[in-house]
Amino acid sequence: MGSRASSLLREEDIEEIKKQTGFSHSQITRLYSRFHSLDKGENGALSREDFQRIPELAINPLGDRIINAFFPEGEDQVNFRGFMRTLAHFRPVEDNEKNKDPTSGEPLNSRTNKLFFAFQLYDLDRDDKISRDELLQVLRMMVGVNISDEQLGSIADRTIQEADTNGDMCISFSEFTKVMPGKAIDITADLQNGA
């Protein structure tokens, strides 16, 4: 019969996700439909292969890292809640958050959380520091074979020099926050507010 995705999502779930992530009702149903269409195995969770099937993501040099960000530590499947939590980082920052609950802590799409997401793309071993090797790895992913090792090495060294303030040759999260230009954060994936 083909009952469509939106009918499988209950109202209570939608309300919860709304509170947690700040997405609107229609955005959530839309994204659930998208989640469902990516879920080829129809088991209510996405695997890494499901993401790889998106051609535009597969050709993105940082595609694998971005996909990794969706999966919690050591897991191979992400359910809809997890999917929405990760996507929530990319909601544009609003001045007046309607569901501002002082006890719920910072909203997922705050500037700090957005920056932390980006920080984690670099920091693969999750030790809260970006080492020279980790920086080199990401650089190599972005440029492919077009730049030599020496040149890439000098770019990495220069970057660490500029950002590192406490002299440990690594970039910590606070040092990372300081070198990020304000503009870069706000244009992260503007998810249009639907009717």
Add this chain to the structure above:
Amino acid sequence: MESYLFPFDSLICMLLGISFTVLFTLLLVFIIVPAIFGVSFGIRRLYMKSLIKLFEWATLRMERGAKEKNQHLYKPYSNGIIAKEPVSLEQEIQDMRRGGAEPEFDMSDIFYFCRRGVESIVDDEVTKRFTAEELESWNLLTRSNYNFHHISTRLTALWGVGVLIRYGFLLPLRVTLAFTGVGLLVVLTSIVGLFPNGRMKNYLSDKVHLMCYRICVRALTAIITYHDSENKPKNGGICVANHTSPIDVIILASDGCYAMVGQVHGGLMGVIQRAMVKACPHIWFERSEVKDRHLVAKRLSDHIADKSKLPILIFPEGTCINNTSVMMFKKGSFEIGCRVYPVAIKYDPRFGDAFWNSSKFGMVNYLLRMMSSWAIVCSVWYLPPMSRMEGEDAVQFANRVKAAIARKGGLADLLWDGGLKRGKVKEVFKEEQQKLYSKVLVGSSEDCSRS
């Protein structure tokens, strides 16, 4: 006991006999005879108009129902959920950095790739082309309803009546017609095949093919509007069209005569193929021959060189796409160097979605779905013929034809390969992205005055 049933028995038999005769005569008069002569009573168009009114009413009811319950009606966004602007990689990265200063590496560069990545996860241009298009209004078919809980009793009753009509009346009628059409095709083409080669045979073959395809068109209740028929393909050319389903063949072939191209199949398809080729030359390839591109090209060129043979019908996308876009055309048919007659086919999804999702449904399942829809409504545009221009290679020519077809049919023109339905994207594209970004990093150090 039995004496009671006897008089009723013969009465029932008589009634059944009469009703069958009446039905058969009606069938013959209203459907088969017009098919033979290519005329139409206009019954199908009347049917189509009443259906449209019905669907609009149904959607209004659902909207009203949703408003009463204070909920949102699920509406598919045809533009996607993201505001995307086509800006180049260099421009975007410069915008992100501190006011477009010295282009070198900046840690915020990853935001560009990050954002593009997440955008493609939320909505991408390619994967949605391989599933059926979502509709704005409900067409009383279960398979396309997303707002199940908003249906009032009146609508449900209407839907129930719809099911009865579609499965109880339309489906058997259509199946009968389909068998008649296919059966006649096989039998008559075999008979025509007995004639000696010559003008008489070609004439008869054309008539037979047209007649049988017209019966098949009626078997699907296909309501087709042909535009610009003066551009219809002529002998010695190739006709290319966008591909949505196997029905495309029937739609085009019921208005003109083509030589088909395809792989040899077994079973019923094979029987049909062998019969058809007796009446006029079609091009059927063995499975092994399909891989050999030179062989394929040679056979096509030989066919075209012979001006007495019909124009070849080819679908360069190579796979079925869901009729919202046109995907990459395979360059093989554009290398041959003859005139190309582009044709755009656009289906109206309100009456029944014609897209064949071959990874989800088999052929028989698909045909059953087609025959139990309300109707297949489509428009066909014949575009003026195109030839390869000086200094243009096959790929550019293919893209030019594709753009013309997309423009005429109101479809999105995509560069992605339809083969992505099943296969992975080539590494080459990722390498291109990497090269572009490298230029941003390195290109700067060449015109950087310091150090």
